[in-house]
Amino acid sequence: MSNDKYKARLEEQLSELESRLERIERDLDEPHDPDSSERAVQMEDDESLEAQARLVTREITSTKRALDRIEKGEYGYCVECGEEISDGRLEARPESALCINCAKKG
Known part of the structure; x- marks a missing residue:
């Protein structure tokens, strides 16, 4: 696959991730229910959403x-x-910065 396709x-992946993060942040901004038992559930949900937000932010x-x-001409290495990253790895995870050998070490 060419760098243009990657x-x-x-x-596209970045756009989807940013949209997902926006939805998570909107959900986190929702006020909690005044009912204490419902609020406890919502607070647990917030913890899960915060973990998702951290993961999406890393992605x-x-x-x-x-x-x-890609812009610097360093993509795929x-x-x-400094070794070339396999096409199979880039197709599966186009954001990969490490070849499979270095990824296994880390």
């Missing part, structure tokens, strides 16, 4: 870094060892 996939960061590597 770039398009990464841009956004990885995706933006991959797009930056491991940031640790």
Whole structure:
């Protein structure tokens, strides 16, 4: 797959992740129910949403870094060892910054 196709996939992925984060943040901004038992459930839900927000934020960061590597002409090469990242790995995870060997080490 060419870098242009990876770039398009990464841009689409970034858009989806940013939309997901916006939805999570909207849900977190919702006021809690005054009923104490319902509020307890909502607070537990907030913990789960906050964990999801952290994960999505990390994915956004990885995706933006991959797009930056494309712009710099460094995409497709491991940031640790400099070896080429396999097409199969990039197709599965286009935001990958590490070849499979370095990923296994980490």
